Amino acid sequence: MVKFIEKEFKTAINKLKYPDSWFWIRYTINPYSGCEHACIYCDARSQRYYLNDFENEVIVKTNIEKKLDQRLKRARTLLPDVIGLGGVCDGYQQIEKKVENTRKVLKVIAKYRYPINIATKNKLITRDIDVLKNIAKDTWCTVGFSITTINEELASFLEPYSSPPSERLEAMKIIKEKAPEIQVGTYFIPIIPFLEDNDENLEDVIKKSKQAGADFILFSPGLTLRDLQAEFFIKKLKNSKYHSIVKPLLELYKDHVNAPAEYVKKLHPKLLNSCEKYNLPVREKRWIPKDYRKWNYKISELLLNKVYIDELKTGKSNKTMMWAGLNLNNLEESIIDIYKRGELLKIRNFTKKVIEFVEPYLTKSKELKKKTGLDRFL
Numbered sequence: 001m002v003k004f005i006e007k008e009f010k011t012a013i014n015k016l017k018y019p020d021s022w023f024w025i026r027y028t029i030n031p032y033s034g035c036e037h038a039c040i041y042c043d044a045r046s047q048r049y050y051l052n053d054f055e056n057e058v059i060v061k062t063n064i065e066k067k068l069d070q071r072l073k074r075a076r077t078l079l080p081d082v083i084g085l086g087g088v089c090d091g092y093q094q095i096e097k098k099v100e101n102t103r104k105v106l107k108v109i110a111k112y113r114y115p116i117n118i119a120t121k122n123k124l125i126t127r128d129i130d131v132l133k134n135i136a137k138d139t140w141c142t143v144g145f146s147i148t149t150i151n152e153e154l155a156s157f158l159e160p161y162s163s164p165p166s167e168r169l170e171a172m173k174i175i176k177e178k179a180p181e182i183q184v185g186t187y188f189i190p191i192i193p194f195l196e197d198n199d200e201n202l203e204d205v206i207k208k209s210k211q212a213g214a215d216f217i218l219f220s221p222g223l224t225l226r227d228l229q230a231e232f233f234i235k236k237l238k239n240s241k242y243h244s245i246v247k248p249l250l251e252l253y254k255d256h257v258n259a260p261a262e263y264v265k266k267l268h269p270k271l272l273n274s275c276e277k278y279n280l281p282v283r284e285k286r287w288i289p290k291d292y293r294k295w296n297y298k299i300s301e302l303l304l305n306k307v308y309i310d311e312l313k314t315g316k317s318n319k320t321m322m323w324a325g326l327n328l329n330n331l332e333e334s335i336i337d338i339y340k341r342g343e344l345l346k347i348r349n350f351t352k353k354v355i356e357f358v359e360p361y362l363t364k365s366k367e368l369k370k371k372t373g374l375d376r377f378l
C-alpha cells in the first residue's frame with residue numbers, strides 16, 4: 001500500500017547551470033516526490049536523491065501550482081526555456097489521476113509560454129493532449145516514453161506498476177495523431193545487460209517506436225548500479241526467474257557504477273544501424289528562442305549533436321567542443337554580434353577548431369546580413 005503525504009514546498013522550479021544536452025532541459029519540476037511505478041532498476045533509489053522510501057511514500061506537493069505561478073510571474077531571472085517534468089518521479093503515476101498536480105502545473109506553464117519536455121511510462125498523459133498541444137503551438141513540447149523492452153512479461157517484472165510497453169506505444173500513436181506538433185519519441189534508457197541487449201529486443205524497440213510515430217529515439221546501453229539502487233535491483237533479480245544474469249552482470253560491472261566503455265561501444269553501432277534502417281533520428285530537435293539567444297542555441301545544438309554523434313561512432317568524446325556548446329547557452333549577447341566584432345576566440349572553449357566548424361553556419365544566418373548601424377542607410 002502506497003502512503004501519500006500532502007506537503008507544501010518552498011520552491012516549485014529548479015534551474016540548471018547548463019541545459020541538459022540530451023533532453024534540452026533548463027529547468028526541472030517534479031509535482032511529486034517519490035514514484036509509485038516502482039521500477040526495480042530506478043536510479044532514484046540511490047542515496048544521492050535523498051528520497052527515502054521513494055516507492056511506498058509519495059509526497060504530493062500541494063502548493064506547486066501556486067508557487068510556480070508566483071515564480072513565473074516575476075520571472076526576470078528565469079528566461080523562458082525548456083522545463084523538464086518527471087525526470088526523477090513520473091508526473092503521470094497513478095495518484096495523478098486523482099489529484100491532477102501535473103495537469104495544474106502544465107496549465108501554468110502554458111499560461112506563461114514556457115516550452116516543456118516530459119518523460120513518462122504512463123498512458124495517462126493522453127488525458128492532457130489539449131494542454132500539451134497548446135504548449136506545442138505556442139512554443140515547443142516534447143514527450144518521451146521510456147521504453148526498454150517490448151516483452152510484456154519482462155516489462156512487468158522490471159516496471160511493475162507503469163503502463164505496459166504496448167500501451168505506452170499506443171499513447172505515443174494517439175498523441176502523434178491528435179497533435180502532430182508535439183515531438184514524440186522513445187527513451188530507450190536503460191538497456192539492461194543480459195536482459196534487454198539482445199539483437200531482437202534492440203530492433204523491436206526501435207521498430208515499434210517508429211511504427212507508433214516516434215520522431216526520435218534516445219538510447220543508453222547499460223544501467224547505473226549505485227549503492228541502495230544496486231542492492232535493491234540485485235536482490236530482486238536473485239529472487240526471480242532472471243537470477244542467472246546476476247553473476248555475469250556483477251562480473252561485467254566489477255564494482256563500477258557504470259557499464260564498461262567496451263560494452264557500451266559494442267552496442268552503439270548496432271543501435272545506430274537499426275535507427276538508420278528505420279530512419280529514426282537519435283537526437284531530439286531543440287527548442288530555439290526568438291530573442292537574442294536564437295543563434296547561441298542553434299550553434300550550441302549543432303556542436304552538442306556533433307559531439308554526441310562523433311562519440312557514438314568513434315567512442316571518443318571531444319570535451320572542448322562539448323563545453324563550447326554548453327557555454328554558449330549562458331552568453332548574455334548573441335554570438336552573431338560577437339562574430340561581427342571578430343571576437344569568437346573570446347568565448348570560453350572556442351578554439352580555432354570549434355570556430356572552423358561553426359563559421360559556415362554563422363555566415364549563412366540572415367541576422368549576420370542585417371545592417372544595424374548607420375550603414376543601413378547606404
Ligand code: SF4
Pocket residue numbers: 035036037038039041042043044087088089090121159162
Ligand atoms: S517511472 Fe521513472 S521515476 Fe518512476 S520508478 Fe520508474 S524509473 Fe523511477
